[in-house]
Amino acid sequence: MTSKELMERRNRVLPKAMYTTSTLNAASAKGAVFYDAEGVEYIDFSGGIGVLNAGHCPTPVSRAIAKQAQTLMHTFFNVLTHEPYVLLAEKLVEILPHGEATKVMFVSTGAEAVENAVKIARQATGRQGIICYTGGFHGRTLMGMSLTSKVSYKTGCGPFAPEIYRLPFPDYYHNGHGQAFDTFVEQELENFKKYLSTVVAPDNVAAVILEPVQGEGGFYIVPPRYLQGLHEICKQHGILLILDEVQSGFGRTGKWAAYEHYGVIPDISTWAKSMGSGIPIAAVMGKAEVMDKALPGTLGGTYAGNPVACAGALASIEYMQQIDINRKGEQVGKTLLNFFNKLKKECPAIGEVRGLGAMVAIELVKNQNPNLPDPDLTKNLVTACAARGLFLISAGVYGNVIRVLCPLVISQPMLKKGLEIMREELLKF
Numbered sequence: 001m002t003s004k005e006l007m008e009r010r011n012r013v014l015p016k017a018m019y020t021t022s023t024l025n026a027a028s029a030k031g032a033v034f035y036d037a038e039g040v041e042y043i044d045f046s047g048g049i050g051v052l053n054a055g056h057c058p059t060p061v062s063r064a065i066a067k068q069a070q071t072l073m074h075t076f077f078n079v080l081t082h083e084p085y086v087l088l089a090e091k092l093v094e095i096l097p098h099g100e101a102t103k104v105m106f107v108s109t110g111a112e113a114v115e116n117a118v119k120i121a122r123q124a125t126g127r128q129g130i131i132c133y134t135g136g137f138h139g140r141t142l143m144g145m146s147l148t149s150k151v152s153y154k155t156g157c158g159p160f161a162p163e164i165y166r167l168p169f170p171d172y173y174h175n176g177h178g179q180a181f182d183t184f185v186e187q188e189l190e191n192f193k194k195y196l197s198t199v200v201a202p203d204n205v206a207a208v209i210l211e212p213v214q215g216e217g218g219f220y221i222v223p224p225r226y227l228q229g230l231h232e233i234c235k236q237h238g239i240l241l242i243l244d245e246v247q248s249g250f251g252r253t254g255k256w257a258a259y260e261h262y263g264v265i266p267d268i269s270t271w272a273k274s275m276g277s278g279i280p281i282a283a284v285m286g287k288a289e290v291m292d293k294a295l296p297g298t299l300g301g302t303y304a305g306n307p308v309a310c311a312g313a314l315a316s317i318e319y320m321q322q323i324d325i326n327r328k329g330e331q332v333g334k335t336l337l338n339f340f341n342k343l344k345k346e347c348p349a350i351g352e353v354r355g356l357g358a359m360v361a362i363e364l365v366k367n368q369n370p371n372l373p374d375p376d377l378t379k380n381l382v383t384a385c386a387a388r389g390l391f392l393i394s395a396g397v398y399g400n401v402i403r404v405l406c407p408l409v410i411s412q413p414m415l416k417k418g419l420e421i422m423r424e425e426l427l428k429f
Contacts, residue, residue, distance in 0.1 A: 003037045021393070024386060029056035032410035043418040046393040047405040050215065050247040053274035053329070054320050055409040061277045064315030065308055072307045078300040084310035091317055092285060095256050098265055101288035106281060106305035110246035110272035111139025113282040114209070116299060117268045118143055120286065121207035121240045124293035129205040133169040135217030135397055136210060138244055147209060150216060150397050165200050167192065169214065170226045173352045173363070174370045182225070189229040202237035207268070212258035215247035218396035219354055219361035219403050227262045240267040240290065246282070250274040250317070251325030251408055254333055254357030261356060279312035328408040332415065333358040336404055339419045347426055349377055361395065361403040373400035377429055384425040390418045
């Protein structure tokens with residue numbers, strides 16, 4: 001079967017809304033590469049959109065999944081406990097403690113994790129309001145879409161959940177307007193305080209949710225002082241801080257959690273993607289006194305914490321510990337930032353290079369103007385690189401950001417080969 005034949009079959013049976021940004025397919029994969037139906041090899045700079053930090057099909061994970069599938073494939077955890085769930089929860093509490101006591105629950109997707117984090121926050125505080133940010137992406141469920149900023153992900157899907165309030169993300173590149181960086185950050189914190197006086201009262205706000213590094217939004221990084229100041233404001237008003245680490249977790253920024261770079265511990269956090277190396281599993285973690293405020297019956301789900309998924313996630317984390325995934329994240333990140341900063345001097349289309357660890361992106365603009373995004377160039381670059389065996393993905397509200405989410409197990413020669421393809425193709429335009 002050819003790639004063309006597979007796409008024709010796809011189009012006959014899938015709804016148009018299940019669009020694809022590429023005509024490529026994947027027949028098999030290992031490490032940092034995948035192969036299409038014709039056996040053509042591609043360097044994977046997408047990593048399943050942040051799912052494959054430990055690489056495609058890591059052997060210990062595949063073995064753990066197969067072993068568990070032969071022993072116990074399913075129970076509804078709310079009525080029948082199984083050990084893989086408890087083992088995985090214990091492992092997460094070990095590597096990502098939220099203060100003195102931490103508790104964990106599992107679901108199947110990052111969007112579900114966000115839904116449940118909001119439910120917990122509302123029950124814990126007795127309040128309804130949730131503050132989110134422009135550029136944020138939190139899923140495609142009703143609550144997820146309500147919190148998500150990019151309109152193309154939710155066109156025609158309303159009405160949306162009430163009591164959602166949105167603030168501009170503290171994006172210095174677009175909104176700094178010549179101010180000193182520190183001045184800009186302090187002004188953004190003041191704007192947040194004003195928001196609590198002019199838009200929504202703090203005693204009606206259950207939580208603030210944000211990504212320490214925005215994923216779909218374009219890899220914008222929360223300034224350290226902003227997150228620290230936000231944390232202080234939240235504590236002052238009894239507002240819970242939810243950090244969405246679905247894309248930024250498990251070594252992507254060079255640490256288990258992006259928030260570890262900031263010296264801030266959230267009240268609640270959400271996790272998915274690389275936690276399971278491709279197995280559908282996600283988690284909500286939080287301080288025990290917060291998590292325990294949720295009432296019996298309000299949390300759970302038929303497949304939440306499935307034994308096979310838990311076994312796969314536990315094997316993924318243990319494998320990442322074994323290979324020191326955080327060190328690999330640091331190394332990949334240094335290579336990416338060094339390369340792109342040099343390329344920026346050659347290529348005026350690169351408006352900004354930004355990154356935290358290996359969560360690195362370049363933003364493509366016209367005339368070096370942050371307010372003139374160039375999505376056409378971005379699309380052309382993705383297409384040109386695919387023709388040479390490099391699979392890229394874009395991001396950003398305007399689709400003008402190239403984000404790199406390659407598996408962190410990628411070798412330096414392969415990483416540099418992919419980057420050189422990017423350089424050569426970008427400089428052709």
